[in-house]
Amino acid sequence: MNQIAQPVVEIRNLAKSYRRGDQIVPVLTNITFDIAAGDYVALMGPSGSGKSTLLNLIAGIDKPDSGILRVGGIDITALGEAELANWRSRNVGFIFQFYNLMPVLTAFENVELPLLLTDLPARERADHVNAALSMVGLSDRMEHFPSELSGGQQQRVAIARAIITDPTILVADEPTGDLDRVAAEDVLKMLDQLNRELGKTIIMVTHDPHSAAKARTVQHLDKGELRQA
Amino acid sequence: MKIPLSYTLRNLWMRRLTTLLTAGGMALVVFVFATVLMLEEGLRKTLVETGSYDNVVVIRRSAQTEVQSAIDRPQAALIESQPEVAVGADGERMVSKETVVLVNLNKRDSGKPTNVMVRGVAPRGLTLRPQAKIIAGRMFSPGASEIVAGRNAAERFKGAGIGETLWFGQREWRVVGTFDAGKSGFDSEIWGDSDQLMQAFRRPVYSALLIKLDDPASFNAVKARLESDQRLTVEAKRETMFYADQSEMLAGFIRYLGLTLSIIFSVGAVIGAMITMYASVASRTAEIGTLRALGFRQGSVMAAFMFEAILLGFVGGCGGLFLASFMQFFTISTMNWQSFSELAFSFSLTPGIAAKTLAFALVMGLVGGFLPAMQAARLPIIDALRAA
Numbered sequence: 001m002n003q004i005a006q007p008v009v010e011i012r013n014l015a016k017s018y019r020r021g022d023q024i025v026p027v028l029t030n031i032t033f034d035i036a037a038g039d040y041v042a043l044m045g046p047s048g049s050g051k052s053t054l055l056n057l058i059a060g061i062d063k064p065d066s067g068i069l070r071v072g073g074i075d076i077t078a079l080g081e082a083e084l085a086n087w088r089s090r091n092v093g094f095i096f097q098f099y100n101l102m103p104v105l106t107a108f109e110n111v112e113l114p115l116l117l118t119d120l121p122a123r124e125r126a127d128h129v130n131a132a133l134s135m136v137g138l139s140d141r142m143e144h145f146p147s148e149l150s151g152g153q154q155q156r157v158a159i160a161r162a163i164i165t166d167p168t169i170l171v172a173d174e175p176t177g178d179l180d181r182v183a184a185e186d187v188l189k190m191l192d193q194l195n196r197e198l199g200k201t202i203i204m205v206t207h208d209p210h211s212a213a214k215a216r217t218v219q220h221l222d223k224g225e226l227r228q229a
Numbered sequence: 230m231k232i233p234l235s236y237t238l239r240n241l242w243m244r245r246l247t248t249l250l251t252a253g254g255m256a257l258v259v260f261v262f263a264t265v266l267m268l269e270e271g272l273r274k275t276l277v278e279t280g281s282y283d284n285v286v287v288i289r290r291s292a293q294t295e296v297q298s299a300i301d302r303p304q305a306a307l308i309e310s311q312p313e314v315a316v317g318a319d320g321e322r323m324v325s326k327e328t329v330v331l332v333n334l335n336k337r338d339s340g341k342p343t344n345v346m347v348r349g350v351a352p353r354g355l356t357l358r359p360q361a362k363i364i365a366g367r368m369f370s371p372g373a374s375e376i377v378a379g380r381n382a383a384e385r386f387k388g389a390g391i392g393e394t395l396w397f398g399q400r401e402w403r404v405v406g407t408f409d410a411g412k413s414g415f416d417s418e419i420w421g422d423s424d425q426l427m428q429a430f431r432r433p434v435y436s437a438l439l440i441k442l443d444d445p446a447s448f449n450a451v452k453a454r455l456e457s458d459q460r461l462t463v464e465a466k467r468e469t470m471f472y473a474d475q476s477e478m479l480a481g482f483i484r485y486l487g488l489t490l491s492i493i494f495s496v497g498a499v500i501g502a503m504i505t506m507y508a509s510v511a512s513r514t515a516e517i518g519t520l521r522a523l524g525f526r527q528g529s530v531m532a533a534f535m536f537e538a539i540l541l542g543f544v545g546g547c548g549g550l551f552l553a554s555f556m557q558f559f560t561i562s563t564m565n566w567q568s569f570s571e572l573a574f575s576f577s578l579t580p581g582i583a584a585k586t587l588a589f590a591l592v593m594g595l596v597g598g599f600l601p602a603m604q605a606a607r608l609p610i611i612d613a614l615r616a617a
Binding site: 056059061062081082085086087088089090092094096098100102103104105109113114116117161 | 231232233235236239240242243515516518519520521522523524525526527610611614
């Protein structure tokens with residue numbers, strides 16, 4: 001499948017380092033690979049291997065030191081702060097380990113948040129939110145606040161928020177890391193469904209081999225470099 | 230670029246104790262600020278309303294107040310004969326030749342002595358001051374040792390109530406009535422017959438002349454003529470201006486002392502707001518990171534936190550104004566240093582003062598929220614998300 005589909009993410013010689021005091025610590029070196037449209041990629045590796053940093057770069061919330069990074073044909077390294085924010089709002093759906101929902105907003109309002117950055121009128125926004133929440137099976141929990149939902153339900157709200165703008169890529173950072181086995185299975189099933197039925201491109205960072213096994217492609221990182229599996 | 234208002238409002242509500250304490254601190258400062266403005270306005274209103282626009286007060290040049298002034302009888306006759314002076318229905322000229330003396334009376338509540346202005350007026354003097362009305366008893370009889378007391382004077386000074394007697398000018402004076410002068414400065418005065426008071430105090434001269442103009446627009450002409458007349462050494466002022474000038478020193482003192490205190494207090498309130506907002510940013514770092522990741526711009530985050538701080542200021546402002554509004558029920562009396570007599574006045578809340586006070590509260594919120602909002606907007610997304 002990777003051979004026939006157009007790459008949605010193109011990474012060439014990507015490098016990133018952090019400054020710690022006077023020291024410069026390399027985190028990623030010479031990363032090169034493509035992610036095809038509709039792929040489901042798991043980024044694996046030990047702690048400190050740079051997998052979350054790579055995910056952050058692809059999602060446009062961090063900038064590389066050098067290299068080429070194109071997502072949906074756009075060189076996102078060349079975008080300014082405001083352009084990048086605009087780009088993220090249209091092209092990236094985020095799923096975080098700890099859900100990152102706004103505690104003072106209801107499930108409905110949390111899912112609606114990304115749509116507030118579009119020109120959609122309120123009625124259409126409501127239609128989209130209803131559809132997304134029913135897709136994740138939470139139609140009856142729309143007016144609940146995150147504190148009134150279980151971890152699994154919160155992550156499902158986060159998934160609904162991630163897909164609401166129909167983004168180019170979904171990025172998930174340890175999406176099952178804070179869930180029990182049943183809820184984790186539930187979330188993985190949902191991601192699988194999004195990939196298979198709706199053709200969503202998913203890039204997931206995980207420690208868990210069981211989660212990674214659900215992906216179509218697995219990329220291993222070690223000490224900031226890609227290792228062939 | 231729109232972080233929903235409900236997000237801000239609910240965050241304030243969620244931390245309602247902190248919100249209330251911070252807004253409460255601001256409310257106290259706003260209360261002081263509003264009270265000072267209300268006091269100054271009350272004083273100004275009392276003294277300005279004391280005068281009528283078509284009346285002219287004539288006093289000795291450079292005397293400043295009636296108590297310091299002296300106008301002898303020939304001069305008074307000259308002033309009275311000016312063509313601009315109105316003539317009453319009875320064919321008499323509308324002029325009140327008045328004697329103003331200060332007497333020492335004891336306060337009813339504390340027993341402490343204080344200066345009270347006693348004004349000798351001609352019977353004509355009442356028609357020149359239509360705002361003064363007898364509300365109890367009757368007017369004094371000309372030629373008798375009778376006096377009437379203004380509403381505030383009657384309430385505040387021993388012996389100034391109806392049926393009571395006062396001793397001054399080596400005579401006993403019977404209080405036969407109380408008058409209300411519409412919350413003006415006259416309410417703090419005692420009035421009697423001008424000739425009787427001049428005899429009692431052995432004064433051969435008047436203190437001031439109050440003349441009513443036939444046409445208020447002729448003021449400049451009569452002023453110019455009186456002040457350039459070689460036989461007179463007088464100064465003519467519209468009655469409204471005369472009393473407004475008297476409020477200047479006290480109003481200035483209240484304003485500068487009060488505003489200095491308000492500014493010092495407001496620094497404390499601004500720091501309070503700043504601490505609250507920094508705490509708010511710190512407790513929501515991960516949320517800020519998430520909002521930024523979702524595509525909300527730095528400006529939106531900054532605006533949301535600024536709005537939150539301004540809202541804090543608004544709540545504080547409304548609370549302070551609400552508290553200050555109760556001050557309208559109080560009347561205070563103090564020495565007017567320009568006339569050296571006791572003057573009673575109330576706190577006065579006007580729409581202008583309410584607007585100034587709210588603006589002051591919003592500015593406090595704005596200043597207190599600026600740095601924390603800036604910090605929130607500038608948080609690197611990655612660092613902010615790590616706080617989750």
